[in-house]
Amino acid sequence: MTTPPAQPACKLLVIDIDGTLLTPGGEITEGTRAAIAEARAAGVTVTLATARRYGNTASIARELALTAPLILYDGALIVEHPGGRILYSNPLPAQVAQQGIALFLAEGLQPVIQPLGDPLHEEVWTGPTELDTSWQQIYFTVHAAELRRLPRERLLDLDRPVLRLVALEAPERLRLLLPALAALDCSWLLLERGNYESGELSLLRAGCSKATAVAALAGRLGIPLSQVMAIGDNENDIGMLSLVGLGIAMGQANAAVKQAARAITTSNSEDGVAYAIERYLLRPARTADSNSRSRSTCL
Template sequence: MSLDRSRRPEEGAAGGPGPGERWGAADEVRPSGAPLTDLDPDSAPALSLGGATHYPGPPGARPLDDDAYALLVANRAEAIAPILDAAGPGAQAGPTAPAGPGGPGAQTGPGFRPALGPGLIVALDVDGTILDRDGRVSDRLHAALSRLTATGAQIVVSTGRSVFASLPVAHHIGVRHGWMVCANGALTLRLDPGLERGHEVIDSVTFDPAHVISTLRQAIPEGIFAVEVPDEGFLVTRLFPDGELIEDQRVVSHEEIISRPVNRVVLRAPAMGLEEFSALVRSTGSSTVEEYSIGWTSWLDVAPEGVSKATALAGLAARLGTDASQVVAVGDGTNDIEMLRWAGLGVAMGSAPESVKASADIITESVWHDGCAAVLDALVDLLSTRSLRAAEREEL
């Protein structure tokens, strides 16, 4: 099994549902923080996207001014250009040393040979990557995403969130047609407003949760266990603390929660310190899990063995007739490591832990300084310029 911290959306402080109460339709929920609207502010309802408060960040941080942002875009272009040059015709990327800031990461795939158009996949983590700590998407990121979409590139939300918590984010950034990876790779969805629910699951990986829940329950008996039921919410052994889930929660017995195959298991110990929690999880030994990582809080996601965002994206790329050489991935969490290593260009946010940065090809600024937007703008600038120059050479 693979364990990772979950990315938990938060409800608005006022007007939100209480524990166990259901939100309305995804496009009718109340906002978290300041009101948020979709790309058409005159017609779109407010969204509850949840905050990215799982990591420490500077309260009241301000975005970069225009000059500083332009410099950041230019610097990210300088970091990407050598990676493009290294993956010239016939080039194969091999293992490299761990990354320093802006340096090469642990890329072992076929190199990075992107071209603007539908073959280019841009996989984006949600919390701490496109959403800030208040659950907002910046104007710069909206603009960068719109610019990228106009080239025909496919933006894929790739998150540890549930389907229910991911859909408002995808819709908010303009992704209503396309693809989405949820539950850390256990679920892959096709988005299409013409479908009955606006989406359908095209790949679902499940496992029997009985052994892992029983083992972790012995180590942490006071923990809250939950399993996701796609499009419905979570079955839980107790209600989660207020604000940690926007999905519906239904309290069930231990026997019921282990009675069916699931896409993931969540363990939460809200009263336990992270250090103690980590030690108790490790004490369960390799017979319970083969690998795991623990984030900023006492929260774990247990996924099917061998499943990650990378495996889901690899399957999606194959379905679309492309491969890792045409994929850009941006993330900030330990559940993004495999994705960053697999993608042709893996980008770690500036707020990421060192283990995540070491797995990336380049490092950008944090979410509150529009690090993701800067990479996307730099990429479009580079590829547009190179395409234009190539066309000019052909005319000579």
């Protein structure tokens, strides 16, 4: 009689995209592809958790042959993949979104509004061109097909919920808004350098994060958080890494991210995701004895 192969203790693997899954050049290495494919073959559900929208996340999910719900907009949305059906949403309350937009406008900042809508036909809303600065140029170029310009008065009277409100500017200018944000009933995150070569200030519903979305998805899948492994590199990954059974920080992550994690892998220029999957998920499964196969946590 043959002994069945050991199964990984972790049943759900959640991977951040930028700075984690992707190399500094924006690519997925062959080693990472192979490790993810092996994890899926072993019965692990693999998903992505990102600040990105569905459109530019679904293309990466297709590249990796993933068929699990995707966590988007820093945890404000979970979308079935590849079907595109919304499974979970956590938008800003309308009054808070309006207050945030009014604050941005009062400070002369161009708001970048990511509304709740059909994930297969996403839009990005923003104000008139006179509010544009060079800081938004890359973002608006990348998302030109989805961009919709609204006059100032319409910005304060939106007809759809807002998943995420963003300002792309010099970080020193964004830091000046933090005292005013403390008066708003929302969560916020300031990145000194986001994905578009600028400072990035994002507003979400109070308590909304990748961590809350991971908990919602794990509950939907019937997987205990102790059997979830997550990999990330930035401040918006901290809650997720500290919540799950095994949170793994990328080698280039800052001290706060590493402190929140239970393990540290190599950087995203050194196949950090592939190494983490091999070291903490696949290798223990291959070498586990009957006792270790029955573990309930990702250790």
